[in-house]
Amino acid sequence: MDQVKQFLPFLLGSFVVTLTVRSIYRLYFHPLSKYPGPTIAAISDIWYGLGWLSGRWPWIVEDALNTYGDVVRIAPNELVFVRPQALSDIYGSHHQNIELFPKTQINNHGSEERGGLIWEWDPVRHRKVAKQISPAFSGRALRAKEPALHRYVDLFIQHMVSDGQDAQGVSLPTWLNWLCIDISGEMAYNRQMNAMQNRANPPYLDLIYGFNMFMTVTQVSWRFPLLSPLKYLTILSAIFRPHGDIRKHSRARLEQRIRQKGAVEHLDFFEQIIPENREPPSDPKEMRHLEQVAAQLLVAGYEPPSVWLYGTLYHLLNEKDTLRTLTNEIRGSFKAYKDITSDTVIPLPYLTACLKEGLRILPNTASSHGMPCISPGTTVDGNYVPRGVVCQSSTFTQARSPKYFFDPLHFRPARWLPHDHALYDSRFAGDDVKGYQPFSQGPRACMGKEIAWWQARLSLAKILWKFDLELVPGQNIDIEKNLRVYGMYIKPEVRVRFIPLNRESL
Numbered sequence: 001m002d003q004v005k006q007f008l009p010f011l012l013g014s015f016v017v018t019l020t021v022r023s024i025y026r027l028y029f030h031p032l033s034k035y036p037g038p039t040i041a042a043i044s045d046i047w048y049g050l051g052w053l054s055g056r057w058p059w060i061v062e063d064a065l066n067t068y069g070d071v072v073r074i075a076p077n078e079l080v081f082v083r084p085q086a087l088s089d090i091y092g093s094h095h096q097n098i099e100l101f102p103k104t105q106i107n108n109h110g111s112e113e114r115g116g117l118i119w120e121w122d123p124v125r126h127r128k129v130a131k132q133i134s135p136a137f138s139g140r141a142l143r144a145k146e147p148a149l150h151r152y153v154d155l156f157i158q159h160m161v162s163d164g165q166d167a168q169g170v171s172l173p174t175w176l177n178w179l180c181i182d183i184s185g186e187m188a189y190n191r192q193m194n195a196m197q198n199r200a201n202p203p204y205l206d207l208i209y210g211f212n213m214f215m216t217v218t219q220v221s222w223r224f225p226l227l228s229p230l231k232y233l234t235i236l237s238a239i240f241r242p243h244g245d246i247r248k249h250s251r252a253r254l255e256q257r258i259r260q261k262g263a264v265e266h267l268d269f270f271e272q273i274i275p276e277n278r279e280p281p282s283d284p285k286e287m288r289h290l291e292q293v294a295a296q297l298l299v300a301g302y303e304p305p306s307v308w309l310y311g312t313l314y315h316l317l318n319e320k321d322t323l324r325t326l327t328n329e330i331r332g333s334f335k336a337y338k339d340i341t342s343d344t345v346i347p348l349p350y351l352t353a354c355l356k357e358g359l360r361i362l363p364n365t366a367s368s369h370g371m372p373c374i375s376p377g378t379t380v381d382g383n384y385v386p387r388g389v390v391c392q393s394s395t396f397t398q399a400r401s402p403k404y405f406f407d408p409l410h411f412r413p414a415r416w417l418p419h420d421h422a423l424y425d426s427r428f429a430g431d432d433v434k435g436y437q438p439f440s441q442g443p444r445a446c447m448g449k450e451i452a453w454w455q456a457r458l459s460l461a462k463i464l465w466k467f468d469l470e471l472v473p474g475q476n477i478d479i480e481k482n483l484r485v486y487g488m489y490i491k492p493e494v495r496v497r498f499i500p501l502n503r504e505s506l
């Protein structure tokens with residue numbers, strides 16, 4: 001015991017000396033020491049970790065960029081950029097579709113089986129999977145999916161006719177989540193989630209939201225090896241929730257889909273990577289890879305569209321004149337509900353402008369968090385960034401900065417209108433509409449951009465053709481203050497009345 005007592009001051013002393021020397025190195029001698037940022041972020045990952053755990057990371061980074069300039073050191077070995085040139089340098093640069101800034105291992109933690117498609121950090125492995133899947137996103141393949149898209153949007157409309165007129169209205173985030181998970185399950189691997197039909201969260205949706213905060217904890221704990229046992233909380237949470245059963249069910253559904261190959265109502269995104277022999281691979285690694293890709297397609301096709309529609313409708317409901325203009329454009333363009341198709345909605349300029357503005361004012365999770373990549377040792381927006389430094393963008397800050405957009409914190413669709421449109425407003429002439437890339441760019445850009453646009457245009461056009469919308473009075477909502485984002489956004493409650501017009505039935 002006495003020996004321990006003697007040894008303790010020595011241990012503590014060594015610890016303090018090591019921390020001091022490391023901090024001095026990181027502050028004054030590290031290759032990133034010339035970049036500005038909070039001092040605590042330069043010497044430790046604590047600032048980064050707490051920021052992520054708060055659910056307000058995009059806002060924290062925005063504050064830092066507004067305080068320190070266009071490049072900020074947000075962790076000892078990490079920079080965030082905001083100018084469009086930096087975004088194109090980081091994400092757009094590639095050689096024969098192999099990205100020059102590979103993704104970090106923030107999500108799959110180096111596992112070769114868990115990369116799937118979106119989390120795959122190895123550019124060559126990513127290219128292989130992306131090449132296999134991309135034909136499923138081609139124009140012809142998308143056409144085959146259009147009837148299913150209509151079916152779900154129509155089901156949403158029918159539910160709103162029956163449920164949406166009550167004085168207390170319906171929960172906008174809940175119903176949009178159900179619409180989007182139903183569509184995404186169907187598109188990803190012909191999986192019927194039946195959320196709207198059952199008026200309940202499918203267990204799979206509960207599962208992914210159950211892990212929402214946990215994903216962030218895992219990502220953060222990865223930076224602090226001493227805290228990594230936190231990861232084992234997954235095991236605890238698995239004990240207390242029926243996760244195992246849900247996973248088993250998902251796996252069984254996927255195996256069924258693999259055996260069906262081609263014999264489905266419409267081709268889905270998964271079709272392209274189903275083994276030729278239509279048998280689930282016996283190699284567990286291969287099967288885990290397929291499960292990972294299927295899950296990623298499902299979540300990638302679910303979360304961004306649900307946030308997009310939620311943000312756009314929330315702002316429209318708060319901007320009555322804008323909502324009226326859009327409603328008039330839609331109702332003036334279609335005599336009958338059945339005339340609303342993925343082709344006929346494209347020429348509506350105000351609809352497109354409102355949706356672009358919705359994407360700007362609330363970018364999706366990946367764009368809001370930044371998409372960390374590793375520098376190969378090159379220049380980003382004129383700054384030399386040594387090899388191995390983690391770089392990322394803040395599309396969120398760019399979207400909300402007066403340097404790039406006039407009146408950025410307000411919903412102003414007019415900024416996206418063609419200049420010869422009657423409602424175009426020259427105050428927006430200086431907006432950098434081309435530099436804004438919510439679907440990212442380069443080899444890792446969004447594959448679902450086109451189908452996402454179909455889904456968003458069709459949903460909004462059908463909803464506003466059929467209903468007058470109003471916020472249920474007495475709600476005190478400020479999504480700017482109340483939004484939180486971990487692995488996915490947590491959307492604050494908004495109750496809305498859907499008042500059907502007496503028009504032809506569906």
Ligand code: HEM
Binds near residue numbers: 300
């Ligand atoms: C509002 C709509 C959407 C937005 C704003 C959006 C945005 C993005 C962004 C920023 C990325 C890059 C992520 C990263 O590099 O980490 C991405 C990737 C991806 N998105 Fe989307 N997305 C949307 C909808 C969809 C939909 C409906 C699908 C359909 C499945 C989809 C499928 C994908 C896929 C497969 C990737 C990975 C591409 C790759 O790594 O090769 N997205 N998306």
